[in-house]
Amino acid sequence: MMAKAVAGDVNPYIPKPVTIITVKNESLETKTLRLKLYNWRLSFVPGQFVQLLLPGVGEAPFCIASSQLDQKHIDLTIIRRGILTTSVHYLRPGDAVGIRGPLGKPFPLDAFVGKDLLIVATGIGIAALKSLIIYAIENRKKFNDVTLLYGARFLEDIVYRDELKEWEKSINVVITLSKAPPEWRGLRGRVTDHLGSLRLGKGTVAAVCGSPAVMSSIADALVKHGISSGDIYVSLERHMKCGIGKCARCIIPGGKHVCIDGPVFRVADISIGAIGE
Ligand SMILES: Cc1cc2nc3c(=O)[nH]c(=O)nc-3n(C[C@H](O)[C@H](O)[C@H](O)COP(=O)(O)OP(=O)(O)OC[C@H]3O[C@@H](n4cnc5c(N)ncnc54)[C@H](O)[C@@H]3O)c2cc1C
Ligand code: FES
The missing domain is CATH 3.40.50.80 (Nucleotide-binding domain of ferredoxin-NADP reductase (FNR) module)
Structure with missing residues (x-):
């Protein structure tokens, strides 16, 4: 029998929308994106990661690289490797992406x-x-x-x-x-x-x-x-x-x-x- 979806269940595959507010060049191959969270908090512990969704491209994991005290933004620092990370390097402030998380076990x-x-x-x-x-x-x-x-x-x-x-x-x-x-x-x-x-x-x-x-x-x-x-x-x-x-x-x-x-x-x-x- 198929499990029924219960009201309040959250589908863990559905990303939440976020907007890029700044893109900082860290080195030739590495950028830091600052993502704005809308009306929700992402409570994470250092060591955890998110899945970043680029519409039409795909999803990949990146560690959260900012303070857990910042309730409004998270930073991701991303080095260019293949298709998804190269697309990340073309993102600009104002672009919308999605994130799932926080995921994984953090530092104790x-x-x-x-x-x-x-x-x-x-x-x-x-x-x-x-x-x-x-x-x-x-x-x-x-x-x-x-x-x-x-x-x-x-x-x-x-x-x-x-x-x-x-x-x-x-x-x-x-x-x-x-x-x-x-x-x-x-x-x-x-x-x-x-x-x-x-x-x-x-x-x-x-x-x-x-x-x-x-x-x-x-x-x-x-x-x-x-x-x-x-x-x-x-x-x-x-x-x-x-x-x-x-x-x-x-x-x-x-x-x-x-x-x-x-x-x-x-x-x-x-x-x-x-x-x-
Ligand atoms: C938990 C976690 C946290 C991560 N945090 C960061 C981060 O903070 N910053 C960052 O820049 N990257 C991070 N990564 C790696 C990042 O997810 C990959 O670089 C990304 O998925 C590559 O996607 P792509 O489509 O650009 O490259 P692909 O086309 O998928 O791969 C390009 C090349 O990179 C290699 N590669 C891709 N992903 C991985 C991987 N996960 N492990 C080993 N080799 C890989 C492939 O074998 C290939 O040679 C993290 C990965 C994990 C699992
Ligand atoms: S990424 Fe699917 S089981 Fe870990």
Whole structure:
């Protein structure tokens, strides 16, 4: 027998309309869209994502990259990859799109309280961690040391340039470039080259996002530097369709769904292979 729709049921596949109010160029390939929510609140926790619908193009998942205190807007930072993300780069203020969410399991913020918080981001992975960085700054007293270790390849790849300057006033910001130009005065090399110069160990909790191979080498290196795999959290990226645990598109080795069991996972709960596949 077919299940009857009950009044008040909300169809989880129907997106809500939002309007783009600003488009900021972060780098040649990366833009941040600010989306205006109409008469509704999107209550999210850092680490969660939305499915962005572009009418006539399709849907794709993006992490919310703004403060959870902002009741009227959310930001999404999007790097150009294929058809949908290229279409995103043609969007202009005033254009209407849709979002579904918030979706997925966020960072367990209560487990971070009273600890040293190390946030390690490479490339566009910083977008998945931005709302956590903002949360740590807005709730600075809840944490001991807070450090952002951010790695990019080229100087032009660095995003959030204005924010990084602001964040430096409240937390330690360490930037390293793996293909630095001669004039670069900051650190050179990969993020893993600089973990040794940070004070790490028991009492440190780490949040990591980057490409799968890089995240798995960071997780390995953090364990070698004395952080338990139970205190390391990764934000995984996998191809998705439904975003709500129905289509099996996002299953990782071990049977977990990235869309509902993640995207944030404790490294102790998944295999290193699942991170780097
Ligand atoms: C939970 C989650 C959060 C995400 N957050 C962000 C974000 O904040 N900012 C951002 O720029 N991107 C984010 N992504 C990735 C984003 O969803 C993809 O870049 C997007 O779906 C690509 O769509 P497309 O049609 O442009 O490219 P496609 O034509 O689908 O793909 C282009 C290329 O990118 C690869 N690719 C596409 N999607 C993925 C994926 N999910 N994992 C690995 N490789 C992929 C494809 O294999 C192909 O090589 C997130 C993904 C997930 C699952
Ligand atoms: S995206 Fe459909 S089950 Fe995860």
